[in-house]
Amino acid sequence: MDRHIKAQGWSSMVGTARDGSKSRIFTPEESRFFEYQSRGPGALINPQRPQLTEVQLAHYSLDRIFGDWQPPR
Numbered sequence: 001m002d003r004h005i006k007a008q009g010w011s012s013m014v015g016t017a018r019d020g021s022k023s024r025i026f027t028p029e030e031s032r033f034f035e036y037q038s039r040g041p042g043a044l045i046n047p048q049r050p051q052l053t054e055v056q057l058a059h060y061s062l063d064r065i066f067g068d069w070q071p072p073r
Contacts, residue, residue, distance in 0.1 A: 005042030009033075009049035 010028040017024050028048065035043075036052040045051055052060075 001038050001040045001042035003041035007044050007046065007048075009046070 010031060010033050012025050012027050014023055015026050016022070034050050034052045034056070035045075036057060
């Protein structure tokens with residue numbers, strides 16, 4: 001990560017509500033963003049930038065996330 005990545009981590013962002021009815025603000029506290037082995041001048045570890053552990057990482061793989069999905073051609 002380059003040094004332009006802020007130390008405080010993720011910021012709030014606009015998105016569509018789960019029911020698709022309207023836009024809303026999503027806060028970092030309710031998001032599921034994690035870092036794993038980030039490197040470079042912008043890579044910092046602090047409470048605002050949660051890190052995946054090796055145990056947590058074992059639950060993620062391309063097959064588990066995407067299943068049989070294939071991108072459109």
